[in-house]
Amino acid sequence: MTNGLLVNNRSLEDIVFQYLTLDGYLTPIVPERAVQPLAFGVGVFGSGIDVKPRTVKATLDLRAASLPDRTALIDAVRRRVPHLCELQSVDIPGRYLVAVLSGVEVEFHEAAHGNPNCYVILTWTAVDGGWRDIEPTCRALSSSRVTCPVGTGVSAARITLNGASTPVVNPVVITRNMAGEELSRLTLSGSLTTNMALHADAALHALTLYDAGTLQTGTSAGDNWLASGAFPLLSGEDGENVTVELSSDSGTPTGVLLYTRVY
Amino acid sequence: MLFAPAPTPAMRRRGAPVLTSSALFRYQPRRYTLNAITGQLGTLVRASTGTAVDGLGTTWTAAHSMPRAEARDWTGSGVRDTLGLRMTTDDLSWPVNFVPGAGTLYVEAAEVATLSGSGGLAYIGNDAQSGTRLTVDATGGYYRARLTDGTTTVTATLASVTPSADQCFRLAVQCQASSTQLRIRLLIDVLRTAGSEATAWSSWLDTPAAWGATAKLRVNRAGSAGTQGSTWLRDVAWFPEIRTFDECAWL
Numbered sequence: 449m450t451n452g453l454l455v456n457n458r459s460l461e462d463i464v465f466q467y468l469t470l471d472g473y474l475t476p477i478v479p480e481r482a483v484q485p486l487a488f489g490v491g492v493f494g495s496g497i498d499v500k501p502r503t504v505k506a507t508l509d510l511r512a513a514s515l516p517d518r519t520a521l522i523d524a525v526r527r528r529v530p531h532l533c534e535l536q537s538v539d540i541p542g543r544y545l546v547a548v549l550s551g552v553e554v555e556f557h558e559a560a561h562g563n564p565n566c567y568v569i570l571t572w573t574a575v576d577g578g579w580r581d582i583e584p585t586c587r588a589l590s591s592s593r594v595t596c597p598v599g600t601g602v603s604a605a606r607i608t609l610n611g612a613s614t615p616v617v618n619p620v621v622i623t624r625n626m627a628g629e630e631l632s633r634l635t636l637s638g639s640l641t642t643n644m645a646l647h648a649d650a651a652l653h654a655l656t657l658y659d660a661g662t663l664q665t666g667t668s669a670g671d672n673w674l675a676s677g678a679f680p681l682l683s684g685e686d687g688e689n690v691t692v693e694l695s696s697d698s699g700t701p702t703g704v705l706l707y708t709r710v711y
Numbered sequence: 712m713l714f715a716p717a718p719t720p721a722m723r724r725r726g727a728p729v730l731t732s733s734a735l736f737r738y739q740p741r742r743y744t745l746n747a748i749t750g751q752l753g754t755l756v757r758a759s760t761g762t763a764v765d766g767l768g769t770t771w772t773a774a775h776s777m778p779r780a781e782a783r784d785w786t787g788s789g790v791r792d793t794l795g796l797r798m799t800t801d802d803l804s805w806p807v808n809f810v811p812g813a814g815t816l817y818v819e820a821a822e823v824a825t826l827s828g829s830g831g832l833a834y835i836g837n838d839a840q841s842g843t844r845l846t847v848d849a850t851g852g853y854y855r856a857r858l859t860d861g862t863t864t865v866t867a868t869l870a871s872v873t874p875s876a877d878q879c880f881r882l883a884v885q886c887q888a889s890s891t892q893l894r895i896r897l898l899i900d901v902l903r904t905a906g907s908e909a910t911a912w913s914s915w916l917d918t919p920a921a922w923g924a925t926a927k928l929r930v931n932r933a934g935s936a937g938t939q940g941s942t943w944l945r946d947v948a949w950f951p952e953i954r955t956f957d958e959c960a961w962l
Binding site for chain 1: 730758760766772781
């Protein structure tokens with residue numbers, strides 16, 4: 449059984465003896481919208497609040513047969529850990545963290561000139577502080593509310609709306625909490641006919657329109673469909689579940705939602 | 712006289728780091744794109760609508776040429792918790808930018824219907840199915856792998872293990888190289904059953920210099936006109952060395 453982190457789904461324990469310590473990877477994600485204090489006066493901004501990124505630190509016990517072998521093993525560890533990588537932990541095997549290697553240190557034991565063993569300390573800074581489910585969640589969308597479980601962080605929805613022979617006119621995407629209160633509404637302006645598909649990406653804040661698989665550009669581009677509202681974000685601060693539904697002026701709206709829970 | 716050479720200038724990487732893979736090609740539908748992790752741009756064609764099933768078991772319909780994201784139970788949890796692409800009349804391909812040689816073609820998939828006919832699973836070669844190509848398709852209810860240089864063909868065919876409808880499996884074509892030749896064998900592991908099998912090594916084939924002109928890596932059919940299978944695809948990759956199933960899980 450692996451004890452420690454997997455880097456790009458691979459354990460380092462075939463080249464190091466073991467992980468000695470792991471720190472920082474279980475810290476719950478901090479709120480992404482920091483509360484700002486009031487301004488001191490007209491035209492004077494209040495002080496901001498720094499939200500530190502999630503930092504993961506692992507200490508590896510590296511045991512080499514000789515001093516040259518120690519150097520080769522340190523090189524091997526470094527090669528196995530690319531600058532940008534996905535970390536997984538045996539504590540939470542269904543999630544991964546995208547992180548950037550921000551530090552590599554080597555600590556020698558006493559009498560390092562004769563003792564080839566050492567510690568290698570790897571430090572990662574999370575590009576995005578959230579652990580993400582490895583597997584996205586998939587939900588069919590319609591005019592009925594569909595329940596979408598969320599993590600403790602904020603997930604960006606990726607929605608594809610379908611056209612139909614009876615056109616879907618001015619489609620709308622609505623998110624609500626489990627009490628039925630509306631959280632966000634994305635109103636689009638246009639008519640989705642047969643073979644058309646409109647993709648709304650809340651991570652990129654972009655709308656992309658396809659007709660029979662062909663990307664529409666220029667005046668036909670999807671971005672021209674944005675009428676009002678906000679791209680749907682599924683946040684854990686709204687509860688363990690939210691609902692998503694579709695609406696339209698006419699026609700039967702259908703589509704699919706893909707998102708990744710964030711913690 | 713002191714002689715102080717100019718110091719070596721500090722050299723730093725420019726640009727943002729990107730996720731790298733040890734594979735020469737790797738595609739995973741769960742990453743919200745038709746493009747491979749390794750950079751190859753994917754092309755999906757399906758000249759019709761198509762259905763798929765979401766995580767709650769609800770069937771939804773995808774528009775013309777839109778990917779059919781479908782959730783299935785890969786882990787045996789009883790929950791549709793794993794995302795893949797449903798493929799029947801779908802044609803999904805990427806350009807190939809590596810040459811024939813030692814390697815492993817790896818596929819994670821599920822057969823949606825009982826394996827029959829000659830439906831394709833994975834293919835490296837050109838649209839016309841000419842020249843050098845590697846084909847994984849069905850024959851007599853079992854998967855087979857064929858490597859050909861356009862003249863001579865070597866084959867590895869499974870004989871005892873085949874996935875039933877909706878069974879998830881891992882499949883690998885291992886390509887072993889000598890100094891001048893290649894040979895293949897085919898392995899399958901049907902999840903949560905006792906079913907796994909590895910064929911014997913095929914005969915040797917003189918190593919071709921390149922795949923057929925404008926070769927692509929294609930899933931669910933061989934060439935642009937081959938018989939399409941009926942599969943759910945979770946992962947497909949080409950590694951530049953022989954790997955076991957567990958090693959294929961490394962990104």
